[in-house]
Amino acid sequence: MIFVGERINGGFKDIQKAIKEKDKSIIGRWAKIQTEAGADYLDVNMGALSNKLDDFVWMIETVQEVVSTPISIDSNKLSFIEKAIKLCHKSPLINSTTADKEKLDEIIPLAVESNASLIGLCMDKKGAPRDANKRVELGATLFSEAIEKGLPEDKLFLDPITMPLKFLQEQASSVLEAIRQFTLLSSPPPHIIIGLSNISSQTKEEELINRIFLVMCIEAGLDAAICDVTDEELVNSAITCELILNKQIYSDSFIKAYKESRKK
């Protein structure tokens, strides 16, 4: 399982405050906590508060002063992504591109030449997908463009686009179906990722819904998630799911064994 820590995001008030006041301690604290919890990447997102490249640079540099966990560059601006890639000490994850041809023509070569991984969102200019078929069609476009332009399949992360259960309940089944289809694209298939927390947006059982949906997605073929890596029950559920799928050899203390095996 590839865990991307979601917490360094300007959508959270403490991160907003940190950016405004250039308070390194808040960013640094979340960088450490998420790394200790087992994050493979730390997502860095400015949110709507700022659109200054300097702020983004400051955030990434602050994270890298504290931990060596790779960065997930969360921006839709190509100029920001280009700058961020140059700052990254380790091979980053670009989060993200849509499936629009003109975007892919720019961003895939950038990922290839900088040895970065790339999240491809199954959406385009026409908006979010309404069913599994559209997700699969856009996923196939992302996959074929990536392969054609020289991005290895293990550097591509397909995101089927998760919608809030509260408002678009029937979309969850489409996401699961799309994940199953993505696993058939190639052998081994590309990585499959979701932004987990969206599923439980504005519900009263956020952790429960996140946890159950993550397990269902892993059963369907998912192998990566942008999520709250500090939610221990969530992480333990994912570990147990992978144990059941025979991706880790059973031992009585399999959770501890998994965590030990991933210490950096």
Next chain:
Amino acid sequence: MIFVGERINGGFKDIQKAIKEKDKSIIGRWAKIQTEAGADYLDVNMGALSNKLDDFVWMIETVQEVVSTPISIDSNKLSFIEKAIKLCHKSPLINSTTADKEKLDEIIPLAVESNASLIGLCMDKKGAPRDANKRVELGATLFSEAIEKGLPEDKLFLDPITMPLKFLQEQASSVLEAIRQFTLLSSPPPHIIIGLSNISSQTKEEELINRIFLVMCIEAGLDAAICDVTDEELVNSAITCELILNKQIYSDSFIKAYKESRKK
């Protein structure tokens, strides 16, 4: 989701004691607790302690004195099953038959004429299945025999046979694959059931493994389980899973709504 309460089973020490001493209070207590927790059927199993028909009759009558929840007749002896069916106030679940032709020739007509449901185990004289293909082959045999002999598909429960993760780790994936295949047998498909607790046998994380495996199975197409219905986290996980699959309309208090809707 169809929940079969597993607790009135001579494998548990308190039930052994109850049978030996003809202590109705212990059996009655578990009948009530499991019914209140939402069991659709109460499994009644003598375990290895006794092989007396009188004891089995006593157990079933004791349960029915306290609750009106239908009985899951858990015995592999045809004579016990025949007797138990006559005692049952409500249409019971016969637990179970193997896929052997001579057994099916006897037990399916019995289920048909008594309007009972029937669990068909995906195993035969040769033993337990070793892979998904064997499970699917035996499931198809059970399904076609049932249909041919007049048992409606909604009275048939296919059990792909769950093995302990600790000793046969690779079998869990075969169970999931078999469940997916069973959903393709007909539309609507037969019910699909597992004896859940077997998966976590002799592990140190029984509840966690049970919970995660149940969610994975439901994602794959399972709609019934013999399990610890008094494990609230387990039941809530299954409810959440069915919500995500759009089998219940979302509301902020969806767990409460589900439980209310099932009160007898």
